[in-house]
Structures are given as structure tokens and as C-alpha cells.
Amino acid sequence: MNRNSSSAKTLRRVLGELEGQKHLVVLSFLLALASVAGTLFVPILVGRAIDEIVGPGQVDFGALGRIGMQIAATAAVVALSQWLMNIINNKITFCVTREVRQKAFAHLQTLPLSYLDAHPSGEIVSRMISDTEQFADGLLLGFTQLFTGVLTIAGTLGFMLSLDWRITLVVVVLTPLSLFAAKFIATRTYDMFKLQSKTLGEQTALVGEMLDGERVVQAFSRERQAVEAFDEINGRLKKYTLRATFFSSLTNPVTRFVNSIVYACVALTGALVAVTGGITVGGLSVFLSYANQYAKPFNDISGVVTELQNAMACAGRVFELIDEPSETADAPDAMTLDHADGRVALENVSFRYVPDRPLIETLNVSVQPGERVAIVGPTGCGKTTLINLLMRFYDVNGGEIRVSGEKITNLTRRSLRQNFGMVLQDT
Known part of the structure; x- marks a missing residue:
């Protein structure tokens, strides 16, 4: 199975695990919608306030006061929505993580001894503890940033279109640059995070075996071989971690650079439109604010993508454990042996x-x-x-x-x- 199909299968499994929290997911979506709508409405109010400041002695303080109250009320709604959304997202994440871990542990009780003999106990512990923790971290980031980021991008585009389609066209044309940069780097992080997670499991397994069998190691003078085995795994873990960190660290600065280009193009185009009277100074201020808000989710998402790649790799390892065939079931007509006679x-x-x-x-x-x-x-x-x-x-x-x-x-x-x-x- 190739990387893309494996990742897609894991994503479908994760979405399936969310079925039990469907009502909370919907509520989180509505709160994210309210938060994004309020956040995007504030620049419009600020733009109106700027347009009210025509010149010295001509400032409409009454209108500015009303706009200030609207901004304060909107900010309060946004803060409340984000607070409730964070609480709900944490509840969704840790409920799903608890259920996945319970499934893994319950399934572990049904696995045949052949599986337990073939897999070091440390590796199994790593899948159930470390991998589920990494999965929880990625899932929480997905709800808190990816969810809101996508809504912000869609909402910002809608507001910008309502202001001026020409400047919006510049943003839309340049957007694929940011998407391509994030996609190019993210595709190279998945394999490294998967290898990192697998090697970490090997290291945990080796440490567990050495602790359990330290007497045997010392009795047969195998200390040097044990250290060499640990060094070999530790070296691979270092290599995969450095590579994963290198690729993931490129994502944010590259997308920020591309988004800075987008912002500069929007500012230049907006200034030209404002000079010709196509947009007011307040309207240009709103547009520049939206250009920043439009770019920010791409920066956030680009940072989250690497964490999600790691989370998907860890989730895949946990699901592999859950999908292992259970011990062969008893025959339908199997008898109960109440008391053996010793033969x-x-x-x-x-x-x-x-x-x-x-x-x-x-x-x-x-x-x-x-x-x-x-x-x-x-x-x-x-x-x-x-x-x-x-x-x-x-x-x-x-x-x-x-x-x-x-x-x-x-x-x-x-x-x-x-x-x-x-x-x-x-x-």
C-alpha cells in the first residue's frame, strides 16, 4: 500500500472515530463560524471608523463612539466563542483518544500469543501510550487551528469579494503559490515522521527488554553488545528526527515569504485602485487587514500540517494494532470441560x-x-x-x-x- 492510500485510510478511520462525538463536532463548527465571522467583521468596523475621520474638526465622534461599542461587543462574542470552542475541542480530542486507547487495550487481550511473542512488549506499550498521545496532540491542533483556518480563508475571500473583485483576483491568483509550497514540503515529512515513530517504538522495546533481562545481560557479559544495539537505534532515531524536523521547519517560513509577496501585491494594487477613487482609504485599510488575516491561516495550517502528518503516522500504528487478527474463535459446538480426569x-x-x-x-x-x-x-x-x-x-x-x-x-x-x-x- 503506498503512502497516499495508507494516509487516506488512516484519515477515514480517524473520521470514523469522531462519529460518537458528532454533536460536539457540529457545535464546535458553529462556534468556529461565530468566532471567524466576528473576527472578520472587526476590520469592516475599523474601516468605517477611518472613513469617519475626514479631517481636523470634522470628526464624527458620535459615530466613532457607536462603532467603538460595536467593536467591543463583537470582540466579546469572539472571545466567548473561542473559549467555548477550546473547551469542546479538548473534550472531543480526549474522548476520542480514550476510546481508541480502550479499543487497543481490549483488542490486546484477544491477540494470539504468537503476536505477543513476535513483537517486543516495549513496542506495544509505545503504540498504546506514546503514539496515542501524539495522535491526541495532532487531533487537537486539527480542531483548534485547521478547522478555524479553513473557515477564515473562506470567509475572508467572501468579504474581500464584497469590497472589490479586482484586488480579490490578485489574492486568488497568488494563493496557489502558498498552497504549492506547503504541499511540496508536507509530502516529504510523512515518511520521516512514520520512521521516527517506528524507531522510537524499537528504542522503547529495547530499553524494556534490557531492564527486564539485565541479570542475563550481565551474566553473559553482553553489556557492550547491548550498548551497541542501543546506539544503533538511537542513531537512526536521531537521523529520522533531524530530517523530519528539517522538512517541517521549512514549511512556516516558506509560506510566510509567499504570503508577504501576496500582501505586497495587494497593497500595491489597492493603492492604485484607491488613487483612481475605486476604493476609500478606510476600504483599503480593511483590505490590507483582510490580506493579513487571509495569510495567517496559511501560516497556521502549514505549521499544523507537519503535526498532523506525525499524528496520522502514529494513528496508523495504533490502528495496525487494533486491526491485528484476534485469536481463532472456539468452534460453535465447542464443549466445556468442567473437570479433567488427568488423562x-x-x-x-x-x-x-x-x-x-x-x-x-x-x-x-x-x-x-x-x-x-x-x-x-x-x-x-x-x-x-x-x-x-x-x-x-x-x-x-x-x-x-x-x-x-x-x-x-x-x-x-x-x-x-x-x-x-x-x-x-x-x-
Whole structure:
């Protein structure tokens, strides 16, 4: 699956997670709309105030007072809307994050032992903790800045069109420059953030393994190899982080440079139109204010895009965990083993963890009630594997295992495992 389709799939999953918070999303949108409308209305009021100042002794203080009160009321509405919107956005973000983390943890309980054996515990912890935190940060930025930014761009264009279509045309023609710059850089950050997130998981896994197995490391004098392994992962993490930071740091200054060009062109065009009487001084002031407000969301969005790329990469890793196949379900007609009588039989059992590396071949064992059997052998000969097969943490590749005369595949896993008393070697 290529990068674009993977990113699009992750985005659809994120939007799907928002379904449960749909009413809050709508409310946040309405508050953002009120905030943007109020913010864009203030420059119009300021422009009217400027037009009221005709010259010395000709200032309409009454009109200025009324306009000042309107500005104050509008600013109050904007402040209240933004405050409520921030509260709601935080609630949406952390509710979604909680649900995703709960899904991941609940699904973890259903994963087969083969998945847990194949993936270091530190990597799984990194996905559930670190990646979900990064996802939450990106989602919150998306609501607080991306949401408002898009509305601001659309609203500003509408207000500018109502003032003068010629100056607006200059803005529209130059806008693709800013979009192209942001797009060009953002497409190069996704891969680096994904590699960064993956390598961070490897580092967390290695540190966790070293802490759990420090006695073994010291007993076999493997300290130097452990440090070398950490240095190798740490070096890759540094490389990917620097590259991701380099590309993401380009976005904001490049878009600011392009937007400065847009502002200069708007100022020049507006001045020419004002000289010919096509627009008042107050109207030009409004337009210049809008040119700034039009450019600001692009700067904000360009900064948010890199964070969103990182958030999408982290969300993809969490969803990969959630999408892992669960342990094979019990057969529909599986029986419950209430009390085992002690008979255990392995008949021509064959098993391999890796398809081309057989571990157990045609093993036959019969244990009668009351017998005690000790299985001894060197590390890696299959002692733990036999326990895994008996308790159906893994299924055999050939042959069958019977407990109390019944095939264990015909029994529910829960009832089968309840009849075993397992004492782990770490106990």
C-alpha cells in the first residue's frame, strides 16, 4: 500500500472515530463560524471608523463612539466563542483518544500469543501510550487551528469579494503559490515522521527488554553488545528526527515569504485602485487587514500540517494494532470441560513456529491420571512449547492433543485453561 492510500485510510478511520462525538463536532463548527465571522467583521468596523475621520474638526465622534461599542461587543462574542470552542475541542480530542486507547487495550487481550511473542512488549506499550498521545496532540491542533483556518480563508475571500473583485483576483491568483509550497514540503515529512515513530517504538522495546533481562545481560557479559544495539537505534532515531524536523521547519517560513509577496501585491494594487477613487482609504485599510488575516491561516495550517502528518503516522500504528487478527474463535459446538480426569495424550504431534524450521515432529506422549511427568532438556528444545500447545496458546500443525479423551480443539479455551495449574519460571 503506498503512502497516499495508507494516509487516506488512516484519515477515514480517524473520521470514523469522531462519529460518537458528532454533536460536539457540529457545535464546535458553529462556534468556529461565530468566532471567524466576528473576527472578520472587526476590520469592516475599523474601516468605517477611518472613513469617519475626514479631517481636523470634522470628526464624527458620535459615530466613532457607536462603532467603538460595536467593536467591543463583537470582540466579546469572539472571545466567548473561542473559549467555548477550546473547551469542546479538548473534550472531543480526549474522548476520542480514550476510546481508541480502550479499543487497543481490549483488542490486546484477544491477540494470539504468537503476536505477543513476535513483537517486543516495549513496542506495544509505545503504540498504546506514546503514539496515542501524539495522535491526541495532532487531533487537537486539527480542531483548534485547521478547522478555524479553513473557515477564515473562506470567509475572508467572501468579504474581500464584497469590497472589490479586482484586488480579490490578485489574492486568488497568488494563493496557489502558498498552497504549492506547503504541499511540496508536507509530502516529504510523512515518511520521516512514520520512521521516527517506528524507531522510537524499537528504542522503547529495547530499553524494556534490557531492564527486564539485565541479570542475563550481565551474566553473559553482553553489556557492550547491548550498548551497541542501543546506539544503533538511537542513531537512526536521531537521523529520522533531524530530517523530519528539517522538512517541517521549512514549511512556516516558506509560506510566510509567499504570503508577504501576496500582501505586497495587494497593497500595491489597492493603492492604485484607491488613487483612481475605486476604493476609500478606510476600504483599503480593511483590505490590507483582510490580506493579513487571509495569510495567517496559511501560516497556521502549514505549521499544523507537519503535526498532523506525525499524528496520522502514529494513528496508523495504533490502528495496525487494533486491526491485528484476534485469536481463532472456539468452534460453535465447542464443549466445556468442567473437570479433567488427568488423562493427557499427544498423538503424532508436529509443530513449527517458522514454516521452514520444524521444532516438534510426530511426538507421541500418553499420561495417565495420577502420573507425574518431568520434561527436561536444553534451552530451545520445546519444553515451553509443549505447555503452549497443551493450553492452546498455539495450535499444532499436525496430529492432535487430547485431554480427558477429548480433542482440545473441541473444547472451549476458557474451560481447558481453567483445568491447568501453571506456575511460571519467573514466579
